Amino acid sequence: MSVLELNGRIFDASTTGTLTLTGEGGAATTDVTQGLAKCWGGSTNAAVINDSLNVASSVDNGTGQYTHNLSNAMIQDINNSGGTATVHNDSGIARYFGSGTTASAAKLRCLDESFNDEDHMHSFVIHGDLA
Amino acid sequence: MIQTPEFQGTHLWNRLSWAKENLEMYKSEYCVVYEDNMDECAKVLHPDPNWMACALQGGILPPVTSYWELKKDEAKPDFVKHTRGPELLHNMKPIGPMTEEEAIEYLIMKDVPESVWRDWDKGNQPKMVICKKEQLPPTREWRNAWKIDPELKVAA
8 A cells, every 4th residue: 555654644545634735935835635637638639648647538529529538536527626628729729518527527629719619639637636 | 567566445546646657658559439329420439548558557447347336426316526436446456457458348338338338239230349540531521420330240
């Protein structure tokens, strides 16, 4: 079992609660439990993942529509977690869309400037707590 | 080959992070084409290369039945948050190494709707096909018209 000891406090798989780390300057803090990105990936316009963390598979649902399935689900529906997605050029838009998104599957839609579905290379990231 | 640590009891996300640092990505040449709605175009599932590395390595991923249980929880009308993550993902004994074929089958049972894979070869035409990426149409010009050929002969 992996164990992390921090200032005398032991963190292992059974540890619950919030882990907050103070930044080097002493003022800012980072809430690791809620604040760290738990899933990220970069995808081609056909949902082929180039690199990622915590992604099991990706689905090409049709023009501009993608689903990225997580290995470790988020604790709640991804619509209620923080996340963002971007396209890899200047003329497209990427966004999460609610219907069909769950705690373990993030649906994304890539659009052109007129808000029509359009294939795009894209990146995505999801924050929040894990199941 | 690097030895997988004893991971039962370690948070799955920490295992994935270990794999990310220690395993080479495996880019499968296979994908899964399926139809879950006859009014929509065919969908194409691609395995994640880091996930494939975990599957081939063994000792990292939970059994696929854990994901079925999580899906059952998510389908409940009063679902708000997962409460069985430790029981189903982190404390469950990880499964051993899989072949590429077994990994694709696992992924189908994890991420393709059960209504598709449970009786994929029943009915008038196949609802799912495992194929090589090079067998997909070469351009995406007519992507929303892609369908599985009803005349396709499939082998179990």
